Amino acid sequence: MLARASTGGDPADGKGLQPRTLEVFDDLGVIDRVAAAGIAFPPFRLHAGHEVVWTRPFLDMIGVPDVSWRHTLPYPDAWLIPQSRTNEILADHLLGLGVRIDFGTRLVGFEQDADGVTAQVAHAGAAETIRARYLVGCDGGTSFVRKHLGLAFDGETLVGEYTATCGCTTCPGSRPTASTSAWSTSCGSDACSWPATPRTCIPLPVVKG
Numbered sequence: 001m002l003a004r005a006s007t008g009g010d011p012a013d014g015k016g017l018q019p020r021t022l023e024v025f026d027d028l029g030v031i032d033r034v035a036a037a038g039i040a041f042p043p044f045r046l047h048a049g050h051e052v053v054w055t056r057p058f059l060d061m062i063g064v065p066d067v068s069w070r071h072t073l074p075y076p077d078a079w080l081i082p083q084s085r086t087n088e089i090l091a092d093h094l095l096g097l098g099v100r101i102d103f104g105t106r107l108v109g110f111e112q113d114a115d116g117v118t119a120q121v122a123h124a125g126a127a128e129t130i131r132a133r134y135l136v137g138c139d140g141g142t143s144f145v146r147k148h149l150g151l152a153f154d155g156e157t158l159v160g161e162y163t164a165t166c167g168c169t170t171c172p173g174s175r176p177t178a179s180t181s182a183w184s185t186s187c188g189s190d191a192c193s194w195p196a197t198p199r200t201c202i203p204l205p206v207v208k209g
Helices: 019-028 031-037 058-062 083-096 144-149
Strands: 044-048 051-056 105-113 116-123 126-132 162-168 177-179 199-205
Touching: 019 031, 031 083, 051 058, 105 144
Parallel strands: 044 177
Antiparallel strands: 044 051, 105 116, 116 126, 162 177, 162 199
């Protein structure tokens, strides 16, 4: 497996997993580690200075009706976990299966024939050729594989109002807070130096009403 990133990722890359992803992780056998490394999304809170204006559940914030566990929805809650931690869990699982991950390796070209794929990669300034039966591109919206194949990326850009969901990561017992127009102030602790302290921020769509 090739990974362009030099490490497992920045903790700020992503913050949550959706229910369907959790079901897939259950199938892969890593759900217990994912569950232990995260928490269900806490309520969102709007502050005006130190005054709490309102508190809303996560599902209210994204406009989804309340859901509860059922056989067809074994993981009804979105799960709050840094993407870097998720990557670490998946990488450990792959290593346990005997899969090698080459970090800091970039795909620069490939050709397909009747028997497989020949890929050209770059690592630490050196070029290398890899021969494989398949090439699977899991490289996101800016996918080199997709562009090299000339495949379209159909879709649309959603434009709207978003919250900046932020939490102080150094204060004991703090929880993320939400603000529709500016950074939140303090988490409430006398020792908090927000916004100078490390913070977690997640953009979410604003649901009117």
